[in-house]
Amino acid sequence: MAGRALRFRRAISRSRLAPFAAFPYRMIKVARYDLRVFRSSVRWLVTSREHHNYTYDLTALNREHLAWFVSDVCNVPVGHVREWMAELEADDQLRKHIENTTAASARRGLADRRVRYARRAGWYAMVRALKPAHVVETGTDKGLGTCVIAAALLRNTAEGHPGRVTSLDINPEAGYLTKAEPWASVIELLIGDSVTALAALPEPVDIFLHDSDHSSGHERREFAAVEPRLAKDAIVLTDNVTKTDVLLRHAEATGRRFLAFKEQPARHWYPGDGIGAAWR
Numbered sequence: 001m002a003g004r005a006l007r008f009r010r011a012i013s014r015s016r017l018a019p020f021a022a023f024p025y026r027m028i029k030v031a032r033y034d035l036r037v038f039r040s041s042v043r044w045l046v047t048s049r050e051h052h053n054y055t056y057d058l059t060a061l062n063r064e065h066l067a068w069f070v071s072d073v074c075n076v077p078v079g080h081v082r083e084w085m086a087e088l089e090a091d092d093q094l095r096k097h098i099e100n101t102t103a104a105s106a107r108r109g110l111a112d113r114r115v116r117y118a119r120r121a122g123w124y125a126m127v128r129a130l131k132p133a134h135v136v137e138t139g140t141d142k143g144l145g146t147c148v149i150a151a152a153l154l155r156n157t158a159e160g161h162p163g164r165v166t167s168l169d170i171n172p173e174a175g176y177l178t179k180a181e182p183w184a185s186v187i188e189l190l191i192g193d194s195v196t197a198l199a200a201l202p203e204p205v206d207i208f209l210h211d212s213d214h215s216s217g218h219e220r221r222e223f224a225a226v227e228p229r230l231a232k233d234a235i236v237l238t239d240n241v242t243k244t245d246v247l248l249r250h251a252e253a254t255g256r257r258f259l260a261f262k263e264q265p266a267r268h269w270y271p272g273d274g275i276g277a278a279w280r
Protein backbone atom coordinates (compact mmCIF):
# COMPACT_ATOMS: atom_id res chain seq x y z
CA MET A 1 0.00 0.00 0.00
CA ALA A 2 2.78 2.40 1.09
CA GLY A 3 4.75 1.47 -2.01
CA ARG A 4 1.76 2.27 -4.23
CA ALA A 5 1.34 5.74 -2.56
CA LEU A 6 5.03 6.43 -3.04
CA ARG A 7 4.86 5.44 -6.73
CA PHE A 8 1.79 7.68 -7.14
CA ARG A 9 3.60 10.66 -5.53
CA ARG A 10 6.65 10.10 -7.74
CA ALA A 11 4.45 9.97 -10.86
CA ILE A 12 2.68 13.20 -9.85
CA SER A 13 5.96 14.99 -9.07
CA ARG A 14 7.19 14.22 -12.59
CA SER A 15 3.95 15.22 -14.32
CA ARG A 16 2.79 18.64 -15.47
CA LEU A 17 0.28 18.56 -12.57
CA ALA A 18 3.09 18.82 -10.00
CA PRO A 19 2.70 22.58 -9.26
CA PHE A 20 -1.09 22.17 -8.71
CA ALA A 21 -0.72 19.00 -6.67
CA ALA A 22 1.89 20.63 -4.41
CA PHE A 23 -0.10 23.84 -3.95
CA PRO A 24 -2.14 22.84 -0.83
CA TYR A 25 0.98 21.45 0.86
CA ARG A 26 2.93 24.68 0.13
CA MET A 27 -0.02 26.80 1.28
CA ILE A 28 -0.17 24.97 4.63
CA LYS A 29 3.59 25.52 5.12
CA VAL A 30 3.41 29.28 4.54
CA ALA A 31 0.14 29.66 6.51
CA ARG A 32 1.71 27.93 9.54
CA TYR A 33 4.65 30.34 9.40
CA ASP A 34 2.42 33.42 8.94
CA LEU A 35 0.16 32.27 11.78
CA ARG A 36 3.15 32.14 14.15
CA VAL A 37 4.11 35.75 13.18
CA PHE A 38 0.45 36.84 13.45
CA ARG A 39 0.12 35.31 16.95
CA SER A 40 3.30 37.02 18.22
CA SER A 41 2.16 40.30 16.60
CA VAL A 42 -1.20 40.20 18.41
CA ARG A 43 0.49 39.24 21.70
CA TRP A 44 2.93 42.17 21.26
CA LEU A 45 0.16 44.67 20.40
CA VAL A 46 -1.63 43.76 23.63
CA THR A 47 1.34 43.35 26.01
CA SER A 48 3.98 45.89 24.81
CA ARG A 49 3.98 49.69 24.77
CA GLU A 50 6.98 50.18 22.51
CA HIS A 51 6.62 52.00 19.21
CA HIS A 52 10.26 52.01 18.06
CA ASN A 53 13.68 50.70 19.11
CA TYR A 54 11.97 47.47 20.20
CA THR A 55 13.40 45.32 22.97
CA TYR A 56 13.14 41.53 23.11
CA ASP A 57 15.03 38.43 24.17
CA LEU A 58 17.08 36.42 21.72
CA THR A 59 16.53 32.70 21.24
CA ALA A 60 18.98 30.50 23.17
CA LEU A 61 20.62 29.36 19.91
CA ASN A 62 20.96 32.97 18.73
CA ARG A 63 22.72 33.93 22.00
CA GLU A 64 25.21 31.17 21.26
CA HIS A 65 25.72 32.61 17.76
CA LEU A 66 26.31 36.01 19.36
CA ALA A 67 28.88 34.56 21.77
CA TRP A 68 30.80 32.94 18.89
CA PHE A 69 30.58 36.15 16.85
CA VAL A 70 32.14 38.20 19.69
CA SER A 71 34.72 35.49 20.26
CA ASP A 72 35.82 35.68 16.59
CA VAL A 73 35.82 39.47 16.30
CA CYS A 74 37.64 40.05 19.62
CA ASN A 75 39.85 36.97 19.41
CA VAL A 76 38.93 35.72 22.88
CA PRO A 77 37.76 32.26 24.03
CA VAL A 78 34.00 31.78 23.64
CA GLY A 79 33.79 30.62 27.27
CA HIS A 80 34.88 34.09 28.43
CA VAL A 81 32.26 35.70 26.20
CA ARG A 82 29.54 33.48 27.71
CA GLU A 83 30.67 34.52 31.19
CA TRP A 84 30.52 38.22 30.30
CA MET A 85 27.06 37.84 28.77
CA ALA A 86 25.91 36.04 31.94
CA GLU A 87 27.53 38.79 34.04
CA LEU A 88 25.31 41.38 32.34
CA GLU A 89 22.17 39.27 32.88
CA ALA A 90 23.09 38.87 36.56
CA ASP A 91 23.65 42.63 37.11
CA ASP A 92 20.59 43.32 39.30
CA GLN A 93 21.70 46.87 40.16
CA LEU A 94 21.65 47.84 36.47
CA ARG A 95 18.37 46.00 35.82
CA LYS A 96 16.61 47.67 38.79
CA HIS A 97 17.94 51.10 37.75
CA ILE A 98 16.53 50.63 34.23
CA GLU A 99 13.19 49.28 35.53
CA ASN A 100 12.70 52.02 38.15
CA THR A 101 13.89 54.94 35.98
CA THR A 102 11.72 53.77 33.09
CA ALA A 103 8.68 53.48 35.39
CA ALA A 104 9.25 57.06 36.64
CA SER A 105 10.10 58.65 33.28
CA ALA A 106 7.87 60.94 31.21
CA ARG A 107 8.11 58.37 28.38
CA ARG A 108 6.92 55.43 30.55
CA GLY A 109 3.72 55.16 28.49
CA LEU A 110 5.83 54.18 25.48
CA ALA A 111 8.36 51.90 27.17
CA ASP A 112 8.22 48.34 28.48
CA ARG A 113 9.10 47.71 32.10
CA ARG A 114 10.92 44.41 31.51
CA VAL A 115 14.60 44.84 30.66
CA ARG A 116 15.77 42.96 27.58
CA TYR A 117 19.23 43.60 26.13
CA ALA A 118 19.30 41.35 22.99
CA ARG A 119 22.34 42.31 20.79
CA ARG A 120 23.49 44.81 23.44
CA ALA A 121 24.83 41.78 25.36
CA GLY A 122 27.28 41.51 22.45
CA TRP A 123 28.31 45.17 22.89
CA TYR A 124 28.83 44.47 26.60
CA ALA A 125 31.00 41.43 25.95
CA MET A 126 33.07 43.33 23.34
CA VAL A 127 33.80 46.12 25.83
CA ARG A 128 34.75 43.50 28.47
CA ALA A 129 37.00 41.73 25.95
CA LEU A 130 38.78 44.75 24.46
CA LYS A 131 39.07 46.99 27.57
CA PRO A 132 38.74 50.23 25.55
CA ALA A 133 39.70 53.61 27.01
CA HIS A 134 37.11 55.40 24.87
CA VAL A 135 33.86 54.09 23.34
CA VAL A 136 31.68 56.30 21.13
CA GLU A 137 28.04 55.46 20.45
CA THR A 138 25.90 57.53 18.08
CA GLY A 139 22.18 57.34 18.90
CA THR A 140 21.45 57.30 22.65
CA ASP A 141 17.63 57.13 22.70
CA LYS A 142 16.67 56.19 26.31
CA GLY A 143 20.29 55.25 27.02
CA LEU A 144 19.80 51.48 27.29
CA GLY A 145 22.87 50.65 25.18
CA THR A 146 24.86 53.47 26.82
CA CYS A 147 24.16 52.02 30.30
CA VAL A 148 25.09 48.52 29.13
CA ILE A 149 28.40 49.84 27.76
CA ALA A 150 28.95 51.90 30.95
CA ALA A 151 28.35 48.80 33.12
CA ALA A 152 31.05 46.94 31.17
CA LEU A 153 33.43 49.92 31.49
CA LEU A 154 32.86 50.05 35.27
CA ARG A 155 33.76 46.33 35.57
CA ASN A 156 36.88 46.98 33.45
CA THR A 157 37.79 49.94 35.69
CA ALA A 158 37.48 47.75 38.81
CA GLU A 159 39.93 45.35 37.14
CA GLY A 160 42.45 48.14 36.41
CA HIS A 161 41.36 49.14 32.86
CA PRO A 162 39.50 52.47 33.09
CA GLY A 163 37.39 53.68 30.18
CA ARG A 164 34.50 55.96 29.30
CA VAL A 165 31.72 56.23 26.73
CA THR A 166 30.63 59.28 24.74
CA SER A 167 27.05 58.98 23.51
CA LEU A 168 25.66 61.35 20.88
CA ASP A 169 22.01 62.13 20.13
CA ILE A 170 20.24 64.87 18.23
CA ASN A 171 17.21 64.71 20.57
CA PRO A 172 17.61 66.95 23.68
CA GLU A 173 15.33 64.55 25.62
CA ALA A 174 17.51 61.51 24.92
CA GLY A 175 19.43 59.66 27.61
CA TYR A 176 17.16 59.64 30.67
CA LEU A 177 18.73 56.34 31.79
CA THR A 178 22.27 57.75 31.70
CA LYS A 179 21.99 60.29 34.52
CA ALA A 180 22.34 58.00 37.58
CA GLU A 181 25.50 56.89 39.38
CA PRO A 182 27.63 54.84 39.11
CA TRP A 183 27.01 54.66 35.33
CA ALA A 184 26.98 58.46 34.86
CA SER A 185 30.56 58.65 36.11
CA VAL A 186 31.81 57.04 32.87
CA ILE A 187 29.21 58.52 30.46
CA GLU A 188 29.42 61.78 28.54
CA LEU A 189 26.16 62.62 26.76
CA LEU A 190 26.46 65.09 23.86
CA ILE A 191 23.36 66.56 22.21
CA GLY A 192 23.65 67.52 18.55
CA ASP A 193 24.09 66.05 15.10
CA SER A 194 26.44 63.06 15.30
CA VAL A 195 28.46 63.85 12.16
CA THR A 196 29.27 67.37 13.38
CA ALA A 197 30.07 66.12 16.91
CA LEU A 198 32.30 63.27 15.65
CA ALA A 199 34.45 65.68 13.65
CA ALA A 200 35.12 67.63 16.88
CA LEU A 201 35.96 64.65 19.16
CA PRO A 202 39.29 65.37 20.84
CA GLU A 203 40.74 61.97 21.72
CA PRO A 204 41.19 58.60 19.98
CA VAL A 205 38.22 56.26 19.76
CA ASP A 206 38.79 52.55 20.51
CA ILE A 207 35.27 51.29 19.79
CA PHE A 208 32.87 53.18 17.53
CA LEU A 209 29.20 52.16 17.32
CA HIS A 210 26.81 53.61 14.73
CA ASP A 211 23.20 53.48 16.02
CA SER A 212 21.68 56.86 15.07
CA ASP A 213 20.04 57.92 11.79
CA HIS A 214 19.96 54.61 9.91
CA SER A 215 19.97 56.04 6.38
CA SER A 216 22.93 54.84 4.28
CA GLY A 217 24.10 58.41 3.69
CA HIS A 218 24.24 59.28 7.38
CA GLU A 219 25.94 56.01 8.31
CA ARG A 220 28.57 56.65 5.59
CA ARG A 221 29.13 60.24 6.80
CA GLU A 222 29.61 59.03 10.38
CA PHE A 223 32.29 56.51 9.35
CA ALA A 224 34.06 59.19 7.27
CA ALA A 225 33.92 61.66 10.18
CA VAL A 226 35.16 59.23 12.82
CA GLU A 227 37.91 57.56 10.74
CA PRO A 228 40.61 60.21 11.55
CA ARG A 229 39.68 59.91 15.25
CA LEU A 230 40.05 56.12 15.44
CA ALA A 231 42.87 54.49 17.39
CA LYS A 232 45.14 52.20 15.33
CA ASP A 233 43.39 48.98 16.38
CA ALA A 234 39.93 50.48 16.76
CA ILE A 235 36.87 48.36 16.04
CA VAL A 236 33.96 49.87 14.11
CA LEU A 237 30.45 48.56 14.80
CA THR A 238 27.10 49.23 13.16
CA ASP A 239 23.54 48.53 14.26
CA ASN A 240 22.51 48.85 10.65
CA VAL A 241 24.14 45.75 9.22
CA THR A 242 20.92 43.98 8.24
CA LYS A 243 19.79 47.06 6.25
CA THR A 244 22.84 48.49 4.44
CA ASP A 245 26.22 47.44 3.04
CA VAL A 246 27.88 50.66 4.26
CA LEU A 247 30.15 49.09 6.91
CA LEU A 248 31.26 46.15 4.79
CA ARG A 249 32.26 48.57 2.02
CA HIS A 250 34.02 50.83 4.52
CA ALA A 251 35.86 47.78 5.90
CA GLU A 252 37.11 46.83 2.44
CA ALA A 253 38.13 50.41 1.60
CA THR A 254 40.10 50.74 4.86
CA GLY A 255 41.74 47.29 4.85
CA ARG A 256 39.68 45.84 7.68
CA ARG A 257 38.02 42.46 8.16
CA PHE A 258 34.22 42.30 8.40
CA LEU A 259 31.67 40.03 10.03
CA ALA A 260 27.91 40.31 10.65
CA PHE A 261 25.67 38.87 13.36
CA LYS A 262 21.89 38.74 12.76
CA GLU A 263 19.44 38.70 15.68
CA GLN A 264 16.72 36.07 16.05
CA PRO A 265 14.20 37.53 18.54
CA ALA A 266 12.26 35.06 20.70
CA ARG A 267 8.43 35.36 20.72
CA HIS A 268 8.45 38.69 18.84
CA TRP A 269 7.15 39.68 15.40
CA TYR A 270 10.16 41.94 14.68
CA PRO A 271 12.75 40.16 12.52
CA GLY A 272 15.62 41.64 14.56
CA ASP A 273 18.62 43.86 13.94
CA GLY A 274 22.24 42.84 14.19
CA ILE A 275 25.84 43.82 14.78
CA GLY A 276 28.27 44.52 11.95
CA ALA A 277 31.94 44.62 12.95
CA ALA A 278 34.98 45.88 11.05
CA TRP A 279 38.42 45.39 12.57
CA ARG A 280 42.09 44.85 11.73
Ligand SMILES: C[S@@+](CC[C@H](N)C(=O)[O-])C[C@H]1O[C@@H](n2cnc3c(N)ncnc32)[C@H](O)[C@@H]1O
Nearest residue numbers: 139140141144145169170171193194211212213
Ligand atom coordinates in the same frame (compact mmCIF):
# COMPACT_ATOMS: atom_id res chain seq x y z
C1 LIG B 1 17.82 53.40 17.41
S1 LIG B 1 17.90 54.78 18.47
C2 LIG B 1 19.36 54.46 19.40
C3 LIG B 1 19.26 53.25 20.25
C4 LIG B 1 20.26 53.12 21.38
N1 LIG B 1 21.61 53.08 20.90
C5 LIG B 1 19.96 51.89 22.21
O1 LIG B 1 20.88 51.11 22.52
O2 LIG B 1 18.80 51.68 22.57
C6 LIG B 1 18.38 56.04 17.34
C7 LIG B 1 18.65 57.39 17.98
O3 LIG B 1 19.39 58.18 17.03
C8 LIG B 1 19.07 59.53 17.20
N2 LIG B 1 19.44 60.28 15.97
C9 LIG B 1 18.79 60.35 14.79
N3 LIG B 1 19.45 61.15 13.93
C10 LIG B 1 20.56 61.58 14.58
C11 LIG B 1 21.65 62.43 14.22
N4 LIG B 1 21.72 63.01 13.01
N5 LIG B 1 22.61 62.65 15.12
C12 LIG B 1 22.56 62.09 16.36
N6 LIG B 1 21.55 61.27 16.76
C13 LIG B 1 20.56 61.02 15.89
C14 LIG B 1 17.56 59.51 17.49
O4 LIG B 1 17.18 60.69 18.19
C15 LIG B 1 17.42 58.21 18.32
O5 LIG B 1 17.39 58.51 19.71
